[in-house]
Amino acid sequence: MTDVLIAGSGPTGLTLACDLALRGVAVRILDRRTAPHRESRGKGLLPSSLEVFESLGVAEAVTAAGSQDLVLRKYFDGEHITDTPMGDGVLIGQWQIEQALRDRLAGLGVRVEYDCALAAVTQDAAGVRAELADGSVVPARYLAGCDGGGSTTRGLLEIPFEGSTREEPAMIVGDVRAPGLSRDFWHQWFTSEGGGILLCPMPGTDSFQLQAAPEPDGMGGCLPASLEGFQRIFDRCAGVPGIRLTDATWLSSWRINVRVAARMREGRAFLAGDAAHVHPIAGGLGMNTGIQDAAALARTLAAALADPARPDLLDAYEAERLPAAEEVVADTERRWERVVDAVRTPGRGTEVGRD
The missing domain is CATH 3.30.70.2450 (Alpha-Beta Plaits)
Structure with missing residues (x-):
């Protein structure tokens, strides 16, 4: 039986898979897509994420592929007003981050299984049974839903996604x-x-x-x-x-989606990343918060697998990450409002979202 089954191979799922595999945990990672994407999407790694990647052995690869010295050039009504250094962190496309993590994971003997969509989830005291769209069943001791804002895992677990979504695109x-x-x-x-x-x-x-x-x-x-x-x-x-x-x-x-899952755990199943929380993009905290979720969930699952007589160890993940998610959602709303206000002033731009 697989120790941990991960649904979703974005930065959150891949970080979790690498972390667990490095700890000797038997892991499988599935994705409903048929192949990797090559879209820039989330494009900035904060120092906290680089610290996680350092422990996984991928920080050097993403730093080499990215940029740390880009300058923000601001214009107003067509006139060049000012230049501002980007600040801490690394600018890099999300697809490149995922590639570096996939390469690391492959070196640990694990590969993403594509065209594998979850269709049903059942669980008991011994583990989880994940039924896939093709009718096959994957048994595991634990399930991690890292499958994005439209999380199938969250829906199958019937966990409410509380908050609001604005109808018109921002x-x-x-x-x-x-x-x-x-x-x-x-x-x-x-x-x-x-x-x-x-x-x-x-x-x-x-x-x-x-x-x-x-x-x-x-x-x-x-x-x-x-x-x-x-x-x-x-x-x-x-x-x-x-x-x-x-x-x-x-x-x-x-x-603009401002939502947090009512809970990040349902028995032996967990949510992480956008599956558990979505919020405004100001500050570039979305992908980075998911990476922190993955690091915390890896610690929790590794501890529970090492000491199965202590089911209370599983409580640590939600206790740590649900309040963090709620704070990030509130924080990014404030950051977004600052950005919207700032860009009306010549020489100011998205950098105020990092303040």
Whole structure:
């Protein structure tokens, strides 16, 4: 029987798998996707996450692949106002973080099993039975749901996801190329009319992560993310002649979700990362909070597996991480409000979300 079955191979699930495997725990990690993605998504590692990665033996790989000296260049109504160092941490695409963790995990003899979607979960005093969409059953002593904000695991465990979600998107995002635009800066254009567009060069690639306020559709809603829309917003907010955005490999809309799971444990099953909490992106705390969840859950499960006569050891994870999640959600709401207010002032930008 597998000691720990992990659903989801994002940074949270992969961190948990590496940590447990290094402790000699028998682990399997499943993902409903058919293959790894190559999207920038969460793009910043804080020092606390690098400390975790140092213990896993992946800090050197992600630091080498990322950037630590990027400068935020702020513009207002098309005029260059000021430059600000990015600050502590490492800028790196989420797909590159996941690749480094997968490589480390493979070196420990564990590989992600793709096209494996959870369909049902049952459990008793001895363990968990996870039924997959193909009808197969995976028995394990414990289950960790690290499968994102739309967590199937959380739904199967019937754990409420308490909070709110705004209907309209607050931002459209994507990965694009912008030939001719300097890659020495994270460009942040804002306007007195309230619009804005950000283009951040992703290390190790020729692409930028784009973030922008969505376009109104004229009927009270917003247009979906598209390359054509990105170009219109760029021309309006940046006004840099000769720059044509191309090769959109990721297009998405981001809504403000402020939710925390009512509990992070149901018997022998646990939630971590976005499966347990989602919040505004200000400060770049989402992925990093999930990495901290994974480190705490690894400690808890390793202790419980080493001393099965002490089921009370399982209480430690939720006791530590649920209050932390609630504080992060409240904190990022405050940070988001500061960012929204700050970008109306020339020379200020997303860096205030890290204050």
